[in-house]
Amino acid sequence: MSERGRAARIVSYVVLGVFGAVVAVAGALVQDGWFPGGLLLALAGCAGLFYGGTKLTGTRVGAVVPAGVWLVTVMFLSSTRPEGDFLFANSISPYAYLLGGSMAGVISATLSGPGLLGPPGARRPGAG
Template sequence: MRFLHALLGTREQRLAERMPPRGVRVAAYVLLFLLGAAVSVCGAFVQTLWGGFGVVLALAACAGLFYGGLRATGTKLGAGCALGGWFLVLAVLLAPRPEGDLVLSATPSAYLYLFGGAVLGVVCATLPTRSGFLFGVPAPEPRRAVRGGDR
């Protein structure tokens, strides 16, 4: 468990880090969406061309992008934008082409890439962040305890 805390950090460590400015975060969200789309296309071809090693490489690229988006923006939306771009392009690649060709066919490696990438994206989107909420809104102040029934 200590290895994971050293690698990923704890919630207290993430909340102690400074948030990037809002403009930088918005630009990062757009860039992460486009990078998610690019990783989706590259991963679809790599997992087909290189067999078992290709699936591992494609999933490692997905995990790096999703976790990098989470850490770069400091919000869960950073991983979500990358996951959204990744999944949107995969949905297009899953459709058959008019010529009858398929980019992602019904093979175990394609299914592993599809489901493994989705699980990695969801896991990265639930890791501790610098913000208590999705869009980087600061967490509300904790309520004070009422003593003696006085309100």
């Protein structure tokens, strides 16, 4: 793989990680506020990001990076603070969001295939 392709892949992983954190925070705010539509919207955002990462990079890491950052962010948001504040309510919606988002990450990681950046080491058609 060329140095330019390697740099593009690393940048895409960093951007996907940032998007994973953003989707986690947005989903945490929406999933219980507009139940059940908010939960479905949050899960669709997770699935779209994770599968999109797989299709962008053409590797499983493209789904694992945003899913891992998403999971860490959601776990951080679900912990209570010394002041007694927490972001997730005590209902079924946060559990469905955590389980559904985790399942979306695992499913997306197993559905890897050729993507926009191509599989590692492969040449794209029309490339010099």
